[in-house]
Amino acid sequence: xxxxxxxxxxxxxxxxxxxxxxxxxxxxxxxxxxxxxxxxxxxxxxxxxxxxxxxxxxxxxxxxxxxxxxxxxxxxxxxxxxxxxxxxxxxxxxxxxxxxxxxxxxxxxxxxxxxxxxxxxxxxxxxxxxxxxxxxxxxxxxxxxxxxxxxxxxxxxxxxxxxxxxxxxxxxxxxxxxxxxxxxxxxxxxxxxxxxxxxxxxxxxxxxxxxxxxxxxxxxxxxxxxxxxxxxxxxxxxxxxxx
Numbered sequence: 001x002x003x004x005x006x007x008x009x010x011x012x013x014x015x016x017x018x019x020x021x022x023x024x025x026x027x028x029x030x031x032x033x034x035x036x037x038x039x040x041x042x043x044x045x046x047x048x049x050x051x052x053x054x055x056x057x058x059x060x061x062x063x064x065x066x067x068x069x070x071x072x073x074x075x076x077x078x079x080x081x082x083x084x085x086x087x088x089x090x091x092x093x094x095x096x097x098x099x100x101x102x103x104x105x106x107x108x109x110x111x112x113x114x115x116x117x118x119x120x121x122x123x124x125x126x127x128x129x130x131x132x133x134x135x136x137x138x139x140x141x142x143x144x145x146x147x148x149x150x151x152x153x154x155x156x157x158x159x160x161x162x163x164x165x166x167x168x169x170x171x172x173x174x175x176x177x178x179x180x181x182x183x184x185x186x187x188x189x190x191x192x193x194x195x196x197x198x199x200x201x202x203x204x205x206x207x208x209x210x211x212x213x214x215x216x217x218x219x220x221x222x223x224x225x226x227x228x229x230x231x232x233x234x235x236x237x238x239x240x241x242x243x
Contacts (some may be wrong), residue, residue: 061215066243069215072222073236079227081163091171092158092178099179106179110152114186115142134213135191135205151192155183155213156220159197164227173224183220200239201231214239 061069096105104112104124112118115129131140131150142150158166158178166174177183195203205213214236221228228236 061212061243065215066211066240069218070237070240073218073228073233073240076218076221076233077225077227078230078233079164081160081227081229082167084159084163086167087159087162089158091162091174092166093175096152097175097179099176099181106181106184107152110181110184110186111142111150113181115150131186131188133188133191134185134209135187135195137206137208138188140188148189150186151189153185153187153192153195154178155185155217156226157195157197157199160199161224161226164229165225177224180220182216182223185216199229199232200235201229201233204235204239210239211243214243 096107098105100109102109108120108124108126111126111129112120115126115131118129119127121127125144126142127144129142131142133140135153140150154161161177166177169177191205200214200217204210218236218240220226
């Protein structure tokens with residue numbers, strides 16, 4: 001039986017995306033120097049976040065997380081995608097919002113979470129930092145002067161979510177989904193554009209991140225009761241089997 005869409009926040013088992021970042025960064029992150037400061041009048045380093053939600057560093061998915069993902073995947077509803085009729089980005093909210101009442105929109109929260117040595121201005125703008133890109137394995141020196149070099153990606157794309165169940169949700173649930181930190185990750189801009197609205201049956205990140213990607217993807221699908229196209233389910237099962 002299909003799960004009804006949620007209309008209230010739920011308690012997550014673990015913050016999967018935050019933990020997944022180290023799996024992609026690997027040894028690259030360990031050897032990178034911190035960025036120098038810009039002086040008392042300029043941006044300051046992001047404050048040390050409380051673990052584990054905002055702090056990448058929990059390492060690759062643990063065996064019990066992989067087992068849980070496999071269990072959730074076995075119970076997920078498998079079904080064809082809908083036509084996508086009626087989808088518009090604004091159905092999930094017109095822009096990034098402040099979901100945790102810290103005064104910062106979600107985009108800047110994710111940049112501050114995922115970039116190392118992030119520098120954050122008083123208006124929440126992340127002005128610089130280093131991304132160990134989970135999609136390509138490349139190191140990217142981010143600057144607010146070229147903000148689209150690093151983009152915030154929805155692991156489960158919004159258009160795909162619409163075609164697999166989100167079109168039946170109320171607007172509040174869709175806005176929550178679009179700003180859910182466990183479905184968001186900072187990634188290389190061109191790689192994100194290449195991914196588009198594809199699911200794992202059509203697109204996958206570079207091999208070292210696939211296990212963490214699959215665990216996080218299944219967690220989001222399970223939390224929101226989305227359908228999985230058969231090709232996506234098969235691809236997720238294969239990635240988890242190779243963890």
